[in-house]
Amino acid sequence: MADEKKLTPRGDDFSAWYNEVVQRAELADYSPVRGSMVIRPWGYGIWENMQRALDQMFKDTGHENAYFPLLIPMSFIEREKDHVEGFAPELAVVTQAGGKQLEEPLVIRPTSETIIYHMYAKWVQSYRDLPILMNQWANVMRWELRTRLFLRTAEFLWQEGHTAHATPEEAEEETLSILGIYRTFMDEWIGMPPVTGLKSESEKFAGAVRSYACEALMQDNKALQAGTSHFLGQNFSKQFDLKFQSVEGQEEYAWNTSWGVSTRLVGGMVMTHGDDDGLVVPPRLAPVQVVIVPILRGDDTQAAVLAKVDEVAGRLKELGVRVKVDARDHLSPGAKYYEWERKGVPYRMEIGPKDLEKGSVALARRVIPEGAKRKEFVEENEAVAGMPARLEAFQTELRDRALARREANTVRGVNSLGELAEALDGGAGFVYTGWNGDPAVEEQVKEATKATSRVIPGPEFRSDPAPATCVSGNGKAEVEVVWARAY
RNA sequence: CGGGACGUGGCGCAGCCCGGUAGCGCACCUGAAUGGGGUUCAGGGGGUCGCCGGUUCGAAUCCGGCCGUCCCGACCA
Numbered sequence: 001m002a003d004e005k006k007l008t009p010r011g012d013d014f015s016a017w018y019n020e021v022v023q024r025a026e027l028a029d030y031s032p033v034r035g036s037m038v039i040r041p042w043g044y045g046i047w048e049n050m051q052r053a054l055d056q057m058f059k060d061t062g063h064e065n066a067y068f069p070l071l072i073p074m075s076f077i078e079r080e081k082d083h084v085e086g087f088a089p090e091l092a093v094v095t096q097a098g099g100k101q102l103e104e105p106l107v108i109r110p111t112s113e114t115i116i117y118h119m120y121a122k123w124v125q126s127y128r129d130l131p132i133l134m135n136q137w138a139n140v141m142r143w144e145l146r147t148r149l150f151l152r153t154a155e156f157l158w159q160e161g162h163t164a165h166a167t168p169e170e171a172e173e174e175t176l177s178i179l180g181i182y183r184t185f186m187d188e189w190i191g192m193p194p195v196t197g198l199k200s201e202s203e204k205f206a207g208a209v210r211s212y213a214c215e216a217l218m219q220d221n222k223a224l225q226a227g228t229s230h231f232l233g234q235n236f237s238k239q240f241d242l243k244f245q246s247v248e249g250q251e252e253y254a255w256n257t258s259w260g261v262s263t264r265l266v267g268g269m270v271m272t273h274g275d276d277d278g279l280v281v282p283p284r285l286a287p288v289q290v291v292i293v294p295i296l297r298g299d300d301t302q303a304a305v306l307a308k309v310d311e312v313a314g315r316l317k318e319l320g321v322r323v324k325v326d327a328r329d330h331l332s333p334g335a336k337y338y339e340w341e342r343k344g345v346p347y348r349m350e351i352g353p354k355d356l357e358k359g360s361v362a363l364a365r366r367v368i369p370e371g372a373k374r375k376e377f378v379e380e381n382e383a384v385a386g387m388p389a390r391l392e393a394f395q396t397e398l399r400d401r402a403l404a405r406r407e408a409n410t411v412r413g414v415n416s417l418g419e420l421a422e423a424l425d426g427g428a429g430f431v432y433t434g435w436n437g438d439p440a441v442e443e444q445v446k447e448a449t450k451a452t453s454r455v456i457p458g459p460e461f462r463s464d465p466a467p468a469t470c471v472s473g474n475g476k477a478e479v480e481v482v483w484a485r486a487y
Numbered sequence: 488c489g490g491g492a493c494g495u496g497g498c499g500c501a502g503c504c505c506g507g508u509a510g511c512g513c514a515c516c517u518g519a520a521u522g523g524g525g526u527u528c529a530g531g532g533g534g535u536c537g538c539c540g541g542u543u544c545g546a547a548u549c550c551g552g553c554c555g556u557c558c559c560g561a562c563c564a
Contacts, residue, residue, distance in 0.1 A: 013558095015557090015558080016557090016558095019557085023498095030556080032555095034554095034555075034556095086563095089562070089563095090562080090563070111564090140564090142563070142564080144562080144563060145488060145561085145562065145563085146488095146560095146561095146562080146563090151564085152563065152564075156564070158564070205564095213564095224564095225563090225564065226564085227564080228564070260564070261564080262564050263564090264564050265564095293523095295522070295523055296522065297521090297522060298520080298521065298522070329522095331522095331525090332521080332522055332524085332525070332526055333522065333523060333524070334522090334523090334524035334525050334526085335524085335525050335526090336524095336525095337524055337525080338524075338525055339525090350523065352522090352523055353523095354523075355523090362523070364524095374524085375523085375524095487563095487564095
């Protein structure tokens with residue numbers, strides 16, 4: 001890496017900091033195609049760990065994986081009115097194949113509701129065929145005008161769940177259950193505790209009846225929509241003829257949900273935990289949780305040190321710890337320390353000749369606790385046996401730190417547009433106010449502050465007492481709403 | 488898609504105003520010594536200067552067009 005020893009300090013220019021961290025941690029790189037990125041092994045490893053955890057959570061709640069095709073007939077997209085209006089501007093379209101003009105253009109999926117509900121319609125006849133609880137891991141493409149690595153790229157990886165139910169109550173329950181899974185996942189795995197709730201009409205998914213979302217607060221106090229779960233009602237089932245015969249023998253349209261999280265979560269992780277030294281990867285997501293750096297002298301201690309390092313690595317692996325030994329000979333130990341710190345590896349262990357004599361190892365955590373030394377020397381067996389607990393403790397600490405930051409940057413009890421603007425200009429993240437429900441107020445707020453409504457908070461997040469008046473000063477509050485400047 | 492800036496070995500930049508055939512730092516390769524926070528010395532490889540066209544004896548440099556990147560808006564997981 002060039003001559004820069006320090007990253008652009010966060011705060012001066014968070015965007016520049018973000019780009020630098022993502023590239024210097026070797027998470028991703030730009031591809032030759034405008035707006036799309038190459039996810040490098042380190043970034044993909046993090047995504048894989050996210051996938052694995054989420055996939056298990058979906059399976060534990062009765063979902064199954066399936067795969068639907070990349071190309072969708074244009075006419076499918078056009079069938080649901082709001083859906084086509086929402087996605088038309090960002091569709092990539094295939095008009096030619098096999099050297100011929102296609103009779104009907106095919107779109108590269110921006111999301112798969114249409115093709116999936118088309119297929120569900122063929123599979124469902126009776127209420128006995130319901131519910132269908134499916135998920136797919138796939139890539140989708142939205143021709144975004146302004147892109148950023150992980151946060152908004154033309155092509156991105158995600159999971160999209162699509163379910164069909166016999167009753168609206170059951171579909172609604174599914175929607176909320178998934179929202180809960182997302183929240184738990186973001187909290188416990190990414191250490192990125194979100195605020196969850198309902199999206200306003202203007203912010204909801206194109207084609208949904210109701211959208212729920214997880215909104216996380218980044219270190220620059222901008223909100224990131226990190227996951228969404230939609231109650232689609234019968235909007236799609238009616239357009240795709242997804243019908244079933246009820247217990248009573250009636251023909252009825254099914255009730256659908258769809259929900260997704262994407263590689264954007266990797267970007268969220270970066271912006272939640274990264275610091276001036278680079279990336280910080282929470283232990284549960286880290287492809288490498290402990291890197292061992294042997295201290296190699298040009299003398300006869302080398303073989304013994306390397307043997308010890310391998311032995312310790314083997315014992316850590318037996319405990320389920322993901323370990324990497326960095327025995328590269330052409331780099332000094334210091335150079336390796338900086339490299340692994342940049343990539344966010346949670347723990348580093350150094351083993352050298354002195355440790356062999358003393359039966360100890362040196363341990364350094366990626367984020368050094370307040371007032372602690374940069375390295376601690378720990379008895380070897382304790383260091384090995386205690387590693388899983390150390391990793392869990394670090395995981396929890398990162399999460400607690402993020403939660404504390406979110407709360408410290410949340411402002412409640414705001415009663416006017418002036419106060420809202422003041423709070424946001426003063427560096428606030430989430431601002432809670434009352435709202436009369438009128439979309440015109442969202443316009444007003446955006447005009448005045450650049451902030452948008454993020455969610456109408458769920459019960460866990462509401463203020464007590466609830467706000468009485470709308471932030472516009474115009475009428476009483478129908479609901480409470482969370483405002484923020486957003487990605 | 489509108490406004491602004493920029494495009495020169497892998498990365499960061501100088502050279503451009505005033506045209507003469509490309510340079511610096513880091514990274515990379517070889518060797519030796521070094522090795523507990525970015526090691527040192529010596530030697531070495533790598534660039535049709537974003538692309539296309541124009542002006543000129545001659546273009547990284549001047550002119551036109553296109554493409555791309557970044558920042559600010561509008562749009563979005």
